[in-house]
Amino acid sequence: MRETMHAYRTHTCAALRASDVGSTVRLSGWVHRKRDHGGVLFIDLRDHYGLTQVVADTDSPAFATLDGLRAESVITITGEVKARAAGTTNANLATGEIELFARSVEIQSPAQELPLPVAGEADYPEDIRLRYRFLDLRRERIHANILLRSNVIASIRRRMIEQGFTEYQTPILTASSPEGARDYLVPSRVHPGKFYALPQAPQMFKQLLMVAGFDRYFQIAPCFRDEDARADRSPGEFYQLDFEMSFVTQEDVFAAIEPVLHGVFEEFARDKAVTPAPFPRIAYRDAMLRYGSDKPDLRNPLEITDVSEHFKGSGFGIFARIVEGGGVVRAIPAPGAGTRSRKFFDDMNDWARGQGYTGLGYINIKGGEAGGPIAKNHGAEKTAELIAALGLGPDDGVFFAAGKEGDAAKLAGLARTRVGEDLGLIEQGVFKFCWVVDFPMFEWDEDNKKVDFSHNPFSMPQGELHALETMNPLDILAYQYDIVCNGVELSSGAIRNHKLDVMFKAFEIAGYSEAEVEANFPGMVGAFKYGAPPHGGSAPGIDRIVMLLADEPNIREVVAFPMTQKAEDLMMNAPAPATPKQLRELNIRVVEQAKG
Secondary structure (H helix, E strand, O other): OOOOOOOOOOOOOOOOOHHHOOOEEEEEEEEEEEEEOOOEEEEEEEOOOOEEEEEEEOOOOOHHHHHOOOOOOEEEEEEEEEEOOOOOOOOOOOOOOEEEEEEEEEEEEOOOOOOOOOOOOOOOOHHHHHHOHHHHOOOHHHHHHHHHHHHHHHHHHHHHHHOOOEEOOOOOOEOOOOOOOEOOEEEOOOOOOOEEEOOOOOHHHHHHHHHOOOOEEEEEEEEEEEOOOEOOEOOEEEEEEEEEEEOOOHHHHHHHHHHHHHHHHHHHOOOOEEOOOOOOEEEHHHHHHHOOOOOOOOOOOOOOEEOHHHHOOOOOHHHHHHHHOOOEEEEEEEOOHHHOOHHHHHHHHHHHHHOOOOOOEEEEEEOOEEEOHHHHHHOHHHHHHHHHHHOOOOOOEEEEEEEOHHHHHHHHHHHHHHHHHHOOOOOOOEEOEEEEEOOEOEEEEOOOOEEEEOOOOOEOEOOHHHHHHHOOHHHOEEOEEEEEEOOEEEEEEEEEOOOHHHHHHHHHHOOOOHHHHHHHOHHHHHHHOOOOOOEEEEOOEHHHHHHHHOOOOOHHHHOOOOOOOOOOEOOOOEOOOOOHHHHHHOOOOOOOOOOO
């Protein structure tokens, strides 16, 4: 009995090799490129797997049909595998030793003129790319990114299961929760005037799974937040590796997730070095002092130093008055900057002003001589002491950020990044992880003149009830932690507060009564009355992990169908008005916003 050839393909466009020469095969795919070499037509045929060169001359019955095709038309080619002529092989292509001589062609779907090219990696405006995302996704880099994303998620799942976690699903339609961002609300048809909310995170549910006794939960969880876009944050929705564990300390959480993150990054890092476990732990206060950020990029070797004491009573009156008024002065070293022109220093000062600060002072050291207004007014002896304390060399520079502690720390952190980049100090080819730990439980809300939670209100305070009853709230630390890689925060996490008396006291300090806590969090409070284990977890962001591994500057490059910065889906025309019939069914009336 004669074997029938498959209707569309016997091989993929990445499968044929020199060993297949002489075979009659069938391929299907998209016309990637077309080249006419004087009566000989070359076509690169592309599918999900790769490219194969197809050739047809005027003797081929397929020539006329192929000659009339536009790029991105979908075709099926049947023909003979031939070896490429000497000197025409392509070592960069898996199929580069062969070509397919076309005997017949079937057009599956002709393409119209393209709004953006698929072949090549030319930049195109974002609105065009997102409106025609199905074309954009055919491009090699984006296609590879989405495939990488899938492989990363599969690897994470495998590694989490190996660590003893079990995957569970939590609801998408749920109640509004105070996660910190705006909810997406979903009107209920059967309960007029009431709304569900899409989950900002499965936080409540994963804690309730611990109360229910499931011990080690994880989920590749979709999360929905009505917040503005950033380079490392998608508007609308994102995915995270959500996990929670029972009967664990902070160190147990770290020990469980570090092998997963290290393993995934090592698997897909493409020869980049990855921080081995255990990852460094940096206290929040130290991170803000040394790096000016709670998500420090450890590829940058520069460390910030507090030099406030050096400017007490200084001849440089601006800094002296700041310190006497309770402010601080932070120094950012600039190794080798003394060999730069004065323009380098002035540009840094202008940049700081452009960031909304009053400026960035500096001392420029050339051949051991310190120059600039600060050195001149601070005095030679005190400047020498300052330079020695900072360990600066004879051709280094140093910048200064002065003001209220929070403002000075932020400016110093931004300046550290800019100096590191401008001087070429950022280590390349590495993924540097760290934990930022010991976040403050509370902070002072200047607008409302009250103590409020600084991070997650459901975290366990260090020292528990005793700390809440005896310490200044602003001195209390929490078992809260962030995992950071190359200056990108992958997630926040915490050991949860599973004791109702401790929880009620923490909320009382922040100005909430026990009745308000019960009313706002009925599910969690109700569950904790029936026995809750100590538990904790975290939720590293999938999108950010893939963004780092793909070495992409924007998260939209690793999401298959992202929205614009204004949270619009240009391809599907969303959001869109509801029909009058839909609104009537939902008992909703749209109120037009007042113009102007």
